[in-house]
Amino acid sequence: MKNPIITLTPEAAQFTALAVNLIPHSQLMATIQKKKLYREVIERLNAQAPNIPQLGKADWIEEPPAYLHYYFSGTNIYVYEWDREDTMYGTCIPDHDLDMAYAGLFSLSNIKLNMFVELDYYFTGQTIAA
16 A cells, blocks of 8 residues: 655645655644644654665665664564665564564555554664664
8 A cells, every 4th residue: 555645734844755754644744733843853854764775775784773663552663774665674573572573574554554653753773782
C-alpha cells in the first residue's frame, strides 16, 4: 500500500517532502497545529531525512547507527536505511523483549498504518548497542 497523500497547508510548508513521508499522519497533523512548539523538531527532521543511507549503503558498517526510532505499545523500531519511498531496513524489538528482536526490511506504510505508532521526535542517531 502506498503512503497516503498528505496535502500540506501553508502553515506546514516548512516540512520537506522526505520529512513528511516519515511522520505518521495523526502525529503530523498534531505537529502542524503546534508548529511553533515543534519548529526545532521540524528543522532537525528536514536535515536528517536526506542523510538516512539508501538501502544497502550501510552494509559495510558492523553496527550501523539508527537514524529513526518509531515506537508503540512497548515495541521499538530502529531504522538504519531507507529507499526514500516505502522500504526501510532496521531492527524491531517487540514488547521490550530483546530475545524476540529481529532485523530486516520494513514497509514504512505498514508501520504508519498502526494509528498508535509515533516517530520519536527527540531520538538522535545512535547504535542499538548504545
